[in-house]
Amino acid sequence: MSERPRILIAGGGIGGLALAHALRRGGLDVAVFEKVAEPESRAQGYRIHLDADGDAALRECLPAHVLDLVRRTSGVPNDLLAAYTDQLQQVMAQTFPSDSTDEITHVDRRAFRNALLAELGEDVHLDRTVTDYQMTDAGRVRVLFAEGGSDEGDVLVGADGIGSAVRRGLLPDATVRDLGLRCV
Numbered sequence: 165m166s167e168r169p170r171i172l173i174a175g176g177g178i179g180g181l182a183l184a185h186a187l188r189r190g191g192l193d194v195a196v197f198e199k200v201a202e203p204e205s206r207a208q209g210y211r212i213h214l215d216a217d218g219d220a221a222l223r224e225c226l227p228a229h230v231l232d233l234v235r236r237t238s239g240v241p242n243d244l245l246a247a248y249t250d251q252l253q254q255v256m257a258q259t260f261p262s263d264s265t266d267e268i269t270h271v272d273r274r275a276f277r278n279a280l281l282a283e284l285g286e287d288v289h290l291d292r293t294v295t296d297y298q299m300t301d302a303g304r305v306r307v308l309f310a311e312g313g314s315d316e317g318d319v320l321v322g323a324d325g326i327g328s329a330v331r332r333g334l335l336p337d338a339t340v341r342d343l344g345l346r347c348v
């Protein structure tokens with residue numbers, strides 16, 4: 165392993181990007197490979213709720229000004245999240261209590277991801293679809309891209325979501341089980 169390990173992260177979703185921030189904070193080199201060419205081209209869904217552990221993890225991972233960007237999109241603690249039928253009958257209600265007005269409890273996914281992306285600059289490589297990886301004779305790891313070419317590092321992290329190409333390479337027999345749940 166080189167003196168300053170280089171960590172390759174397949175996938176620039178919220179998991180891969182948050183990890184990249186944490187590793188940079190720890191003084192490591194990171195390279196994130198994200199298959200979409202434009203950050204805005206993939207719908208990110210609605211909001212995401214963070215519990216106290218998630219809030220604490222963000223505080224550990226993110227530089228103060230990025231954390232502040234995320235906090236600015238956070239909802240108000242104790243906000244109600246509810247689901248209704250088409251007859252406006254409530255079928256689910258949940259609040260996310262917090263005694264602190266400073267705690268990040270739920271954020272807009274797109275703004276959250278953009279805040280994570282903002283600081284990482286050239287460490288994020290868009291339009292790079294990881295298809296597979298190989299171990300080199302020197303004990304490093306090489307990732308291969310559908311767009312052509314490859315890159316090398318000391319550790320590869322598969323943060324490329326449910327259809328992970330990294331998981332396919334590492335655990336070819338593992339399958340994704342559809343539990344039949346759908347959220348519209």
Ligand SMILES: Cc1cc2nc3c(=O)[nH]c(=O)nc-3n(C[C@H](O)[C@H](O)[C@H](O)COP(=O)(O)OP(=O)(O)OC[C@H]3O[C@@H](n4cnc5c(N)ncnc54)[C@H](O)[C@@H]3O)c2cc1C
Pocket residue numbers: 174175176177178179180197198199200206211212213214292293294295323324325326327328329347
């Ligand atoms: C309806 C719904 C509601 C949810 N609500 C909550 C909630 O309130 N709170 C909570 O904590 N969690 C929630 N979750 C779960 C949460 O959204 C996921 O755990 C989280 O998004 C996973 O992030 P990730 O970065 O690991 O993966 P993803 O968000 O799936 O990101 C993977 C990234 O990898 C990229 N990628 C994929 N394949 C490749 C490849 N081959 N090469 C390069 N890049 C690739 C994708 O483009 C994407 O950007 C919810 C999930 C759903 C479905």
